[in-house]
Amino acid sequence: MIAKDPALDRRIWMLAWPLLLSNITAPLLGLVDTAVVGHLDSPVYLAAVALGSNVFMFLYFSFNFLRMGTTGFTSQARGAGEATLVVLLRALLLSTLVGSALILLRPLLSDVALWLLGGSDEVQGLAREYIGIRILGAPAALGNFALIGFAIGLHRTSVPLKMTVLMHSSNVLLDVLLVQVWHFDVRGVAVASAVSEYLGLAGGLFWLRREIFGAAWRALPVGALKQVAPMLQLLAVNRDIFIRSLTLLTVFFFFTAQGARLGDTVLAANAVLITFLLLLSNTLDGFANAAEALVGDATGRRDRRALDAAVAGTGKWTLIIAAAALLAFVAGGGPLIRLLTDLPGVRDTATTYLPWMLLLPLTASAGFWLDGVFVGATLARQMRNTMMVATALFFPVWWLTSGWGNHGLWLAMNLFMASRGVLMGWVWYRISAWAE
Structure with missing residues (x-):
């Protein structure tokens, strides 16, 4: 509690x-x-x-x-x-x-x-x-x-x-x-x-x-x-975040390319549905950024109580906003699709795959929040490694479910997002336990 x-x-x-x-x-x-x-x-x-x-x-x-x-x-x-x-x-x-x-x-x-x-x-x-x-x-x-x-x-x-x-x-x-x-x-x-x-x-x-x-x-x-050492430290952190970002972009570019292979209508429908993910990430990033500031401040002061409070507080609001986003997607998913496109084929296809988007507030929110926690604690290497492991899981899942077409692609995307959150949560738990 x-x-x-x-x-x-x-x-x-x-x-x-x-x-x-x-x-x-x-x-x-x-x-x-x-x-x-x-x-x-x-x-x-x-x-x-x-x-x-x-x-x-x-x-x-x-x-x-x-x-x-x-x-x-x-x-x-x-x-x-x-x-x-x-x-x-x-x-x-x-x-x-x-x-x-x-x-x-x-x-x-x-x-x-x-x-x-x-x-x-x-x-x-x-x-x-x-x-x-x-x-x-x-x-x-x-x-x-x-x-x-x-x-x-x-x-x-x-x-x-x-x-x-x-x-x-x-x-x-x-x-x-x-x-x-x-x-x-x-x-x-x-x-x-x-x-x-x-x-x-x-x-x-x-x-x-x-x-x-x-x-x-x-x-x-x-x-x-x-001073050389601080600059090298900055370069090392930036290098790891750079690799992490390129890995994330690789997944999204592959996702888009596979959608294109399934036809122009599927490609367009996926582009419409990705708008839901962008809305979710842009909203949750505000709290991830707050986590960066509060976690970094507490880390600099070596204040364990303030650190735990910052992580718990930003996590709580991430959970609340994710629940609100889920309700908003359920209530407004169809109207938003109709707002974004007036092409009947694209609308129908996007509506077919809309349930996968409804899972994203549940599967993706923890990863967005923990990104902020890890940035504040300058755990760039751990961010890089968890992203690479999640990406390594994405491709086998996609390959095993490729016979399901776009459903398999969206399943792989949701599992990729969920695995990021689970892996980062496990790493943070281990680091927190060692620090006690």
């Missing part, structure tokens, strides 16, 4: 709600780009932006370790009463180096990505222009990951929300001006996205100015950035 702690519950919600709003509004950026080019006089523009956006979705998700690693180290430094600014400076240095490397490698990245994604020569040509322009925003996009991670680690979760609002609003304005008014087609969309990343970075630096400049800067330990 989890003891009631109103003060902790309020703290969790104060941390979670700005991140919850930020996560839910994040997909709006892609919707705006789609809506703007979707009204041009040829479908090739929409296809080109769709290809280019997928490239950056994969690319930036792969480097999301900059956000996670920065959150864990910042929250632990905060709890231990150590300088937090040096954590941010190391992350910003790493994001600048990686972002600059991506710009230099953009011809190779474009060639490989477009070879994998396909498309007509005209669409690929436009997508290549889009990628070539938008990649110029990579240092800012990765720098934003570092700033957001730093803000969460400091429990300043309103900052990521402000940054998201600034980026989205500026992107909308620039999209309309560059595409609808000045007719720059996909180039305008790419410029708008890249510029909005830099505006978000400027906004983050402004809203975190007290934590970065002034007294914090003057108190920065001399030679802190020259």
Whole structure:
């Protein structure tokens, strides 16, 4: 029985709600780009932006370790009463180096990505222009990951929300001006996205100015950035989270590819149903981020009671939100499918496989929550290993049930999600028992 702690519950919600709003509004950026080019006089523009956006979705998700690693180290430094600014400076240095490397490698990245994604020569040509322009925003996009991670680690979760609002609003304005008014087609969309990343970075630096400049800067330990060991530790954590993210992306890309082999209607229906998973993950990520901040703070202070309370408190709210999501999916699953598509065949197929989606709040929620716990405790190696084991289980399950068609594919996905939660829960239990 989890003891009631109103003060902790309020703290969790104060941390979670700005991140919850930020996560839910994040997909709006892609919707705006789609809506703007979707009204041009040829479908090739929409296809080109769709290809280019997928490239950056994969690319930036792969480097999301900059956000996670920065959150864990910042929250632990905060709890231990150590300088937090040096954590941010190391992350910003790493994001600048990686972002600059991506710009230099953009011809190779474009060639490989477009070879994998396909498309007509005209669409690929436009997508290549889009990628070539938008990649110029990579240092800012990765720098934003570092700033957001730093803000969460400091429990300043309103900052990521402000940054998201600034980026989205500026992107909308620039999209309309560059595409609808000045007719720059996909180039305008790419410029708008890249510029909005830099505006978000400027906004983050402004809203975190007290934590970065002034007294914090003057108190920065001399030679802190020259210390090799902390930088190697950051690189090791980021490496493990990077591998974990690539493994997760592999499962989702394989899932999409197998759906495509079952036909266009199944592929489209699965894309509709994945929206349910995105809604669930974006909602629960707010509480996972709260877990990152609270667990990291308690770990830095070496306060076992606060650590256990943070894990139990965020776990309780994850369970409550998962139950609410299950009820919402049961009541609103059919209407949401009808909202997302008006094609009768896709609607009927999505409705057939909807029961598998109803299981996801039960099978996936623990994994999302424990991601936050592990990030706060900087258990990146354990995150990587459990993800790899869960992935190793996914493929045999899919192969054994491949005769069931899409039902087997969704069974494998649910078991993959459930195994992540079970494995991470077992690892956390073992670590907690050893620490006693």
